[in-house]
Amino acid sequence: MSTRPDAISDPTFPAARRPDAIKAIPVRHPWRWVLAVVVLAAGAAVVYTFASAPLLHWSVVGQFLFFPEILNGLLVTLELTVIAMLIGVILGVILAVMRLSVNPVVSSVSWFYIWFFRGTPVLVQIFFWFNIATILPYLHIGIPFTHLVWVGTTNNLITPFLAAILGLGLNEAAYMSEIVRAGIISVDTGQSEAAQALGMTRVLVMRRIVLPQAMRVIIPPTGNETISMLKTSSLAYIATVSELFFIQKEISNFNYDIIELAIVASIWYLAMTSVLTFGQYYVERYFARGASRQLPPTPLQRFRRLLFHFHEPPAPVGPIEPPPIYPHHVL
Amino acid sequence: MATPMVLAESVFKCYGRLEVLRGINLSVAPREVLCIVGPSGSGKSTFLRCINHLEKIDAGRLSVDGELVGYRQRGDKIYELPDREVCRKRAEIGMVFQRFNLFPHMTALENVMEAPLRVKGEPQKVVEERGRSLLARVGLGDKVDVYPNHLSGGQQQRVAIARALAMQPKLMLFDEPTSALDPELVGDVLDVMRGLAQDGMTMVVVTHEMGFAREVGDSLAFMDGGVIVESGNPREVIANPQHERTRSFLSKVL
Numbered sequence: 001m002s003t004r005p006d007a008i009s010d011p012t013f014p015a016a017r018r019p020d021a022i023k024a025i026p027v028r029h030p031w032r033w034v035l036a037v038v039v040l041a042a043g044a045a046v047v048y049t050f051a052s053a054p055l056l057h058w059s060v061v062g063q064f065l066f067f068p069e070i071l072n073g074l075l076v077t078l079e080l081t082v083i084a085m086l087i088g089v090i091l092g093v094i095l096a097v098m099r100l101s102v103n104p105v106v107s108s109v110s111w112f113y114i115w116f117f118r119g120t121p122v123l124v125q126i127f128f129w130f131n132i133a134t135i136l137p138y139l140h141i142g143i144p145f146t147h148l149v150w151v152g153t154t155n156n157l158i159t160p161f162l163a164a165i166l167g168l169g170l171n172e173a174a175y176m177s178e179i180v181r182a183g184i185i186s187v188d189t190g191q192s193e194a195a196q197a198l199g200m201t202r203v204l205v206m207r208r209i210v211l212p213q214a215m216r217v218i219i220p221p222t223g224n225e226t227i228s229m230l231k232t233s234s235l236a237y238i239a240t241v242s243e244l245f246f247i248q249k250e251i252s253n254f255n256y257d258i259i260e261l262a263i264v265a266s267i268w269y270l271a272m273t274s275v276l277t278f279g280q281y282y283v284e285r286y287f288a289r290g291a292s293r294q295l296p297p298t299p300l301q302r303f304r305r306l307l308f309h310f311h312e313p314p315a316p317v318g319p320i321e322p323p324p325i326y327p328h329h330v331l
Numbered sequence: 332m333a334t335p336m337v338l339a340e341s342v343f344k345c346y347g348r349l350e351v352l353r354g355i356n357l358s359v360a361p362r363e364v365l366c367i368v369g370p371s372g373s374g375k376s377t378f379l380r381c382i383n384h385l386e387k388i389d390a391g392r393l394s395v396d397g398e399l400v401g402y403r404q405r406g407d408k409i410y411e412l413p414d415r416e417v418c419r420k421r422a423e424i425g426m427v428f429q430r431f432n433l434f435p436h437m438t439a440l441e442n443v444m445e446a447p448l449r450v451k452g453e454p455q456k457v458v459e460e461r462g463r464s465l466l467a468r469v470g471l472g473d474k475v476d477v478y479p480n481h482l483s484g485g486q487q488q489r490v491a492i493a494r495a496l497a498m499q500p501k502l503m504l505f506d507e508p509t510s511a512l513d514p515e516l517v518g519d520v521l522d523v524m525r526g527l528a529q530d531g532m533t534m535v536v537v538t539h540e541m542g543f544a545r546e547v548g549d550s551l552a553f554m555d556g557g558v559i560v561e562s563g564n565p566r567e568v569i570a571n572p573q574h575e576r577t578r579s580f581l582s583k584v585l
Contacts, residue, residue: 188432190430191432193385193428194426196385197421197424197425197495198422198494198495199419199420199421199422199498200418200449201414201415202414204450208449209434213434213436
């Protein structure tokens, strides 16, 4: 056989005789080895220094890792993340569409919202909602020109949890709307033209043609935002919400094992972000369909390739373009 | 005489201060195939886009099948049509683009079925059957479940034609349908268009394919600088152009 057994070729024309594969002696790279050893040694030294710190009690870490209060805090952190991201995504899509509206009032309102909520720290925003009762002790919600009015004390309505949700969610919406807008703009105008030429209305074009294609650009930064939100949610401690960070701080206030409990919290944060990172691959793959000829390998496939096919050339890593870079919001 | 399918009277269109169309007069009868040729920038594509209101005209009158495009006349006054009405009218006109513009997140069949399902609200079964037979008609019966990315340019353009036909239009607009294709693939697309013409479809084709214009076209218009310089029977215009401008253009493309 002159061709590789797995080669795909057109049998119509006979191929020329295939010469023997090239067998060359590879170039040696001694400095790569030296550098690898230096980096590993430095890393090991840092890890050893902390792991063997004389006053660090690993047993305390183990003791509190599955402590019921900690697990409860974990749950609250997840709730905060999910609800705040939901608000962020839904409101973000609305704001993005508003921003692209032909109505100047509507697009300016969206611009102003983004300017305000992106321009103030999320910590301040949570703090604001938490203390809103100091300026608005009572809330009146009524239907104009009727006598239907609901009056309530602000403190009853805006619980610490809600204050945190409002702060995190409204802030996130400002960032998400810019991500969604970038996604919408990235879709070729020929797409909406073709859809319009078929008689589709503006809403239908957006929903069926533009947004599904924009998703490919929207998903990777949204994954980043979710991972970021998981950690940013720790700011809810300022509103006394009993999430993971608040709980570990409460415990260490008692037992003074400050670093040990910070490690417990870090382990859980790392575990959660790892799961999210893993899940992101699959969502990206789903929305990449049709966009590329070959889907990028899943993490599992990559791992297997690494183990069993070490010497093969790397798989074509995804056609998924690098996500646009957004200046990441600082706390 | 029957109502012309397309009737343009002194159609003007400008982008800012640039006048792209400067008084287009023409008429296309039902079942007629009109080919528009001319150098790039002459306004051919713009005129085509005006016919289904992807562009608004600034002056003159443009009507399709006896109804104004984008407007309604009551007495002396002209009213802009609401979006929904514009969409309804567009649904009756098929358009094929130079760059195909297939929806990349849908398979060939889904591309073809999208508009009949979502715009006309026709039943799934009817639409699917029609979609499959249209794809078979353009020679892609075996590609129904393939995404556009896996199709060659010529195949994509034939899916795009099938997608437009799925709405059962009364008029088809082609905007340089073969200009983005490898020379080898042009023939397949032109064959499909030739078949359409034989079946009696009214077509306006902006093209550089003089062979197609001569053989399939019922009439030919040569545009330059936003006006129709010369028009008539394709064979006569190509064999014996009256204007110097037409002559010099034809000498370059033939």
